[in-house]
Amino acid sequence: MKGVKMYEVVEVGSDGIIGEVTRIVGDDAYIQVYESTSGIKPGDIVVSSGSPLSVELGPGLLTQIYDGIQRPLEVIKEKSGSIFIRRGIKSPALPRNKKWHFMPNKELKTGDEVSSGTVLGSVKETELIEHRILVPPNISGKLTFLAKEDDYSVEDVIAKVTKENEERELKLYHNWPVRIPRPFKEKLEPTEPLITGLRIIDTFFPIAKGGTAAIPGGFGTGKTVTLHGIAQWSEAKVVIYIGCGERGNEMTEVLEKFPHYKDPWTGRPLMERTILIANTSNMPVAAREASIYVGVTLAEYYRDQGYDVLLVADSTSRWAEALREIGGRLEEMPAEEGYPSYLASRLAEFYERAGRVIALGDPKRIGSVTLGGAVSPPGGDFTEPVTSHTRRFVRVFWALDTTLAYSRHYPAINWLTSYSAYAETVAEWWKKNVSPSWAEDRQKALNILYRENEIKEIVRLVGTEGLSESDKLILFIANVLKDGFLKQNAFDPIDAFSEPKRQYKMLKSILEVYEKLNAIISSGKANMSELEELIKDDISSLVRGRYSIPHNKLEMFDNIIRGIFEKVKKYENS
Ligand SMILES: Nc1ncnc2c1ncn2[C@@H]1O[C@H](COP(=O)(O)OP(=O)(O)OP(=O)(O)O)[C@@H](O)[C@H]1O
Structure with missing residues (x-):
């Protein structure tokens, strides 16, 4: 195959099976086809497309289900007339019959200089996404035409750009080779x-x-x-x-x-x-x-x-x-x-x-x-x-x-x-949007989990006999962290998702309990088994909070903590 380039897309045989050139040795090109090769035989014609594997980029991408080479599965299913994809079947990635309501960019007028990425206008692709129509990469020049607000299909010309007497027609979509990263500023x-x-x-x-x-x-x-x-x-x-x-x-x-x-x-x-x-x-x-x-x-x-x-x-x-x-x-x-x-x-x-x-x-x-x-x-x-x-x-x-x-x-x-x-780079965001002490509290909680691991190692070697009260507290709080914070049921309507403020509230509540209990056991006024017995119901409410406390009732976490503090007050005052 003379003149063919690496990664060029080709069609093989009478079915026009799509493939890609993956190796060239002299005049011989090795082709990897994207579909089953059965039936392909020596002597079959191979036609080169002249371009590498590319995708269509424009409105109509969202909501689609594509196969690995951007063929829309729904359309292919209809064309195949069965659930099996017929070989060599082709279909444009973007619907051609659909019209999009194009709103030109009001800041632009003919005669303006435009370049790659200039926003020519937009279409409402879905209720959620305003699709911005951009001048494709590697194109720049004078804008000689910009379509007025109206309905257009992806094949309609919505702008023309002229450079050195060469006019380029721009549509709502363009192609881009998939193996080349798109440029940015x-x-x-x-x-x-x-x-x-x-x-x-x-x-x-x-x-x-x-x-x-x-x-x-x-x-x-x-x-x-x-x-x-x-x-x-x-x-x-x-x-x-x-x-x-x-x-x-x-x-x-x-x-x-x-x-x-x-x-x-x-x-x-x-x-x-x-x-x-x-x-x-x-x-x-x-x-x-x-x-x-x-x-x-x-x-x-x-x-x-x-x-x-x-x-x-x-x-x-x-x-x-x-x-x-x-x-x-x-x-x-x-x-x-x-x-x-x-x-x-x-x-x-x-x-x-x-x-x-x-x-x-x-x-x-x-x-x-x-x-x-x-x-x-x-x-x-x-x-x-x-x-x-x-x-x-x-x-x-x-x-x-x-x-x-x-x-x-x-x-x-x-x-x-x-x-x-990224823990450090995003800390500023948490500090500004959630709490000034986010980074510190995150580290405290991680330290408890790391320490728990060390203590468990010791327990494995020498048993629980020699554990100090503060070690017991670590084991206790680490369990609360695991059951009440780290575990998250993907199938529970409340627990599946936690917004940042809720996450922080849950973490902080657990840390507040830790700090309060730590102060008490450090003063020697109570031991862990007494404390655990005293607050076990409140702790299980705290743990259950991840799926029982609604998203708009975060103050319920504070109520639980207040309840715990109330119960252990006697050890502080005595
Ligand atoms: N966050 C979660 N909450 C509740 N259950 C979960 C959660 N994550 C996983 N599971 C349970 O674990 C099972 C296996 O999960 P999943 O299918 O995601 O594993 P996988 O690692 O993708 O498996 P495979 O190796 O087969 O691809 C799920 O069916 C579900 O029951």
Whole structure:
């Protein structure tokens, strides 16, 4: 195939099966097709498209369910006339017959100079999202035409830009190659937390807008439930969920559940701010490999419009397996556990596309892409290549723990092995918006959990005999923290989501109990067993508070604490 370039998209055989050039040796091109290869034979014609794998970016993306190469599954199903996708089937990613009400940017007039990212106008894509129509990257010049307010399809020309006598017609959509990151003006420090509503995440191991996180865990430890929770409850404006190589029935669950979820911030259907990309384990591996890039390109596109976008991928291990399979077919030299030697650089390339940025063009917009990937290490072994390389490129690590999951402590995120490099950068936000002592209190609570672990080690070696009263207090409070704060039932209407103020109130209440009891036992006026007996009912109300105290009744936590203080007063005064 003379003249063909790497990653160019081609059509193979009479069915026009889509594929991608993955290797070129002299005149020979190696093609990886996105569909089943059966029936392809020597002599079949291969037609090059002249461009790399690209996605369509424009209104109509939200609410869609795509396969790994941005084919809308609903349309494909209709065209196939069955639940099985016919090979070679093609369909534009964005609906062509739908009209969008375009409002031109009032600040612009013909004759103005425009450049990449200039906002030409907007359309209401869904009730939740105002879709900003931008001058695509790499285009600039004089605006010679801007369409008036009216209804247009994505193929209608809504603007014309002239540069050096060359006129470019702009539509409501444009194409962008998925393997090339979209340009932006400036990268910003990720200082704002992306609130997820999960207490162990937001309070202890926060993720920042524009940050990167991995959630590794063995079989059935809660990766999917946690990612669903984050996708559903996080305050991101747009969510992209990639079901990458998961079992068909798991993906069916996603496809069934998501359309019923409500956006917690507005009560509107969650799909109005969501795009699903489904590529199950029985779909071709090449499309699975592509799905990650397709997803992150869609995310960057909404970031450029000035939105906070969250992309979750379940699971990056299956994506890495696709790389391994493709590498194997190309007879590349395998590295660790058969993965190709470029596994690490591919993972880095993916996670590098996260970030909070100032977008190109006027008016000024700040947007972010936050990336979260599940990792499924075989046997829960975190030293295997995908987990260990991922760890190098992400700044948050939510380590799921099989023992916690077995004891039904959910989310099973282990507080001893997880970490977040954003805890310090987001502290200012918590200080300003929630409490000046957030960072200090967070550390106090973590110290209690760390100390509990040390004490448990000692107990394992020498038993409970020699434990001091203050050690017993630590064990007691650590349990309250675990049962009343860290555990969070994803299926309980109250407990599933905690807003920042509620999280802090719960944490502070537990710490206040700790400090009060600590003062009493340090003075020697009571021992832990007396105190525990005295306040056991109040403590169980405090623990139950996570699902029994409504979101608008936070003062009930104060009432419980007042009750406890009242009971232990006698030890203070005596
Ligand atoms: N936060 C939670 N609250 C309540 N139950 C949970 C929670 N997280 C996980 N579970 C329970 O654990 C089960 C397994 O979770 P999940 O399917 O998310 O695991 P997984 O790690 O994605 O599994 P796999 O390895 O099969 O992909 C769920 O069906 C649910 O019963």
